[in-house]
Amino acid sequence: MKLEHLEDANTRLKRMVLSEMSAIREIVEVEVSSPEAGTPRDVSDASSEIKRLRQFEDENALLKQTFAELTLVREKWQEVIRRKL
Numbered sequence: 001m002k003l004e005h006l007e008d009a010n011t012r013l014k015r016m017v018l019s020e021m022s023a024i025r026e027i028v029e030v031e032v033s034s035p036e037a038g039t040p041r042d043v044s045d046a047s048s049e050i051k052r053l054r055q056f057e058d059e060n061a062l063l064k065q066t067f068a069e070l071t072l073v074r075e076k077w078q079e080v081i082r083r084k085l
Contacts, residue, residue, distance in 0.1 A: 010074070013067050017060060023058050 027049065
């Protein structure tokens with residue numbers, strides 16, 4: 001049961017990371033394709049978007065690390081289960 005729970009958590013984590021990455025891509029594409037892009041007052045907006053993008057990247061790195069750790073835990077549990085069978 002716990003192994004299934006970890007697999008479900010891994011799946012949810014993957015979906016969440018992919019969803020965040022898609023949202024970031026959409027934001028960047030909209031900002032780049034905007035006809036107003038490049039005006040001086042947009043520089044501060046772009047700067048805040050860059051900060052926001054960096055926060056997403058940091059969060060994504062943390063999620064990837066968590067996912068890797070959960071994967072290792074899952075593999076260890078699978079080894080334990082195999083030994084008992």
